[in-house]
Amino acid sequence: MGAVRRGEFESLQNRGLPLGILIDTNSKHRMPDFSKFAAVERFDFSRPLPELIQAVRAIQQRHGIQCLYNVIEFYVAQTAQVAAELGIANLSPASARLCLDKNLMRTRFQERIHPNVTARFREVTSEADLLSFARQVGYPVFLQPANVSASMWATGNTDEATLLANYRAILREVPAYYERLGKKGQPLSIAVAEYLEGANISVDCVIDRTGHVFTTPAVFVLTGKDIGIDDYHHFARVLPSRLNPTQEEELLDLSIKGCQALDMTSAAAHVEFIGKRLGEIAARPGGNRPRILELAYGIDELHAYYQALVGQTPTLTRKSRNSAAIISPFPSKSGTLRAINHLDEIPKLPGYLYHEIRAQPGTAVGMASGGFRAPLYIELMSPNEDDVRRSLDQLIAWSDIYVVE
Numbered sequence: 001m002g003a004v005r006r007g008e009f010e011s012l013q014n015r016g017l018p019l020g021i022l023i024d025t026n027s028k029h030r031m032p033d034f035s036k037f038a039a040v041e042r043f044d045f046s047r048p049l050p051e052l053i054q055a056v057r058a059i060q061q062r063h064g065i066q067c068l069y070n071v072i073e074f075y076v077a078q079t080a081q082v083a084a085e086l087g088i089a090n091l092s093p094a095s096a097r098l099c100l101d102k103n104l105m106r107t108r109f110q111e112r113i114h115p116n117v118t119a120r121f122r123e124v125t126s127e128a129d130l131l132s133f134a135r136q137v138g139y140p141v142f143l144q145p146a147n148v149s150a151s152m153w154a155t156g157n158t159d160e161a162t163l164l165a166n167y168r169a170i171l172r173e174v175p176a177y178y179e180r181l182g183k184k185g186q187p188l189s190i191a192v193a194e195y196l197e198g199a200n201i202s203v204d205c206v207i208d209r210t211g212h213v214f215t216t217p218a219v220f221v222l223t224g225k226d227i228g229i230d231d232y233h234h235f236a237r238v239l240p241s242r243l244n245p246t247q248e249e250e251l252l253d254l255s256i257k258g259c260q261a262l263d264m265t266s267a268a269a270h271v272e273f274i275g276k277r278l279g280e281i282a283a284r285p286g287g288n289r290p291r292i293l294e295l296a297y298g299i300d301e302l303h304a305y306y307q308a309l310v311g312q313t314p315t316l317t318r319k320s321r322n323s324a325a326i327i328s329p330f331p332s333k334s335g336t337l338r339a340i341n342h343l344d345e346i347p348k349l350p351g352y353l354y355h356e357i358r359a360q361p362g363t364a365v366g367m368a369s370g371g372f373r374a375p376l377y378i379e380l381m382s383p384n385e386d387d388v389r390r391s392l393d394q395l396i397a398w399s400d401i402y403v404v405e
Helices: 010-014 049-063 073-086 093-100 102-112 127-137 160-180 245-261 289-297 301-309 385-397
Strands: 020-024 039-043 121-124 141-145 155-157 190-194 200-207 213-215 219-223 234-239 267-274 277-282 323-327 335-340 352-357 376-382 402-404
Touching: 010 301, 020 049, 039 049, 049 073, 073 093, 093 102, 102 121, 102 190, 102 245, 102 277, 121 127, 127 141, 127 160, 127 190, 141 160, 155 160, 160 190, 200 245, 200 289, 200 301, 213 245, 219 289, 234 289, 234 385, 245 267, 245 277, 267 301, 289 301, 289 323, 289 376, 323 385, 376 385
Parallel strands: 020 039
Antiparallel strands: 121 190, 141 155, 141 190, 200 213, 200 219, 200 267, 219 234, 234 323, 267 277, 323 376, 335 402, 352 376
């Protein structure tokens, strides 16, 4: 539904499953080769929901639909609504609403798990709300749109002036971002929360029709903050996580409780933690998580998600044991991209597997806090963990990787 990216469908094709896609004509995602898809159709997802339902029903009549598959945050609600209308097992629209609004989500975590399981927060409707909360909990505070993925427009704020400036930037820029994606009129919800200290860890889950939650190994995330950039983008996802068994088991258990608190069924979930506290849960596989789980452990999360959607018991079997990292470096400032350095050196890194340039010279680039995505994507994999860690350190050291004016 809507869009799909490299690494988010290939294992299903390799199993001989016929795939179709309904491409959102507004999507800005980089699309892969669809030549092996059984059906490729297009629809303007900014059109009213009844028209989308009619379009999917027509595809169902022509081809038959076994399940509706979604890997993109922007299509969670529409996928749930279409599935409910057509009687196809999927995440419920009520659960989708909880997963798409960080304010509603945190309230549910506090009500059903524990008041301290996540950060103290407030839904912001005015500058007075914003400043009142900051004075109550103390600086720094964490500010972000409540329904945008990939840490876009997320900021840590240490004083009133910075907080107000970032709040006004969200009000000014995020509605324009929605409009570029064909989501004109999308309600803007903003959340402010206490600033949590601790490592960024994620756990992907698959939930069957009964609500039973199946977990994958925890993935360690290096953010921009961790490497000295004033931004919360995900610079690298790394396996193994180096958590000890007890630490990992605690996060897996809390992932299960979080998914159950949101009443998730027939779904995939991406659970994010800051230290031991729940950050948020997205109702889709995490960005790059299927790929890194495959590289490190041979786990086929995509097929397990398919199994959950069609009523089978998901299987998340480990078939290998490697170290892997997926890196997406961001510039340290906004501007026009003039060049990318070190491109000839990247393939020589220990454990190098693949890289892809996602922004060409002359295009606007910047940090996630400004609403941008990474211009470069790199994969590393090796049976030797030291290889991956050395290459990761080298990529961090290349502070001049982008020339930005």
